Amino acid sequence: MIAGWLGVAARFARSVPWQVYAALAIIATAWLWGNHRYSQGVDDEAADRDAAIAAAVLDAIEAERAAQAAFEASEAERQADTEDLREVVVEAPEGEKTAAVLDALRGK
Known part of the structure; x- marks a missing residue:
């Protein structure tokens, strides 16, 4: 039974022109390359976001210290x-x- 299905699949695979396989390989390569570039972009974006958050935290700390x-200083002046x-x-x-x-x- 399985051998019969394998024979049918092999005959079908042999009947498909090689250009179809080449096109599928190009499409698969482009798909994988796109996924790779997307993942790099996500990582870069996450690093930029983390850097922006760290800078914002440092700015907030500096603003709190200045406040x-x-x-x-205001309290010292008021006390004086x-x-x-x-x-x-x-x-x-x-009386005066x-x-x-x-x-x-x-x-x-």
């Missing part, structure tokens, strides 16, 4: 201003503390 430094106002309140005579604080805030 923290700006906050700390508060300390200056406390000194003005302590040095101002009784509010006017002294307002003058200090206005920059007089």
Whole structure:
């Protein structure tokens, strides 16, 4: 039974011109080459994406550090201003503390 089917398949294979096999080989080669190039492109794209993510993370870290430094500078300035106002309140005579604080805030 199997030998009969093999004989039929062999006769069919011999009846097909060699040009058909050559065309199928060219198509298969092109298909495999295309898959290979596609895989290379996917790998390159993944590497580019990973590099962009790493750069974005580094930028975010740098921005966070800059924001923290700006906050700390602002906080130090606020504390210095508060300390200056406390000194003005302590040095101002009784009854004129509010006017002294307002003058200090206005920059007089």
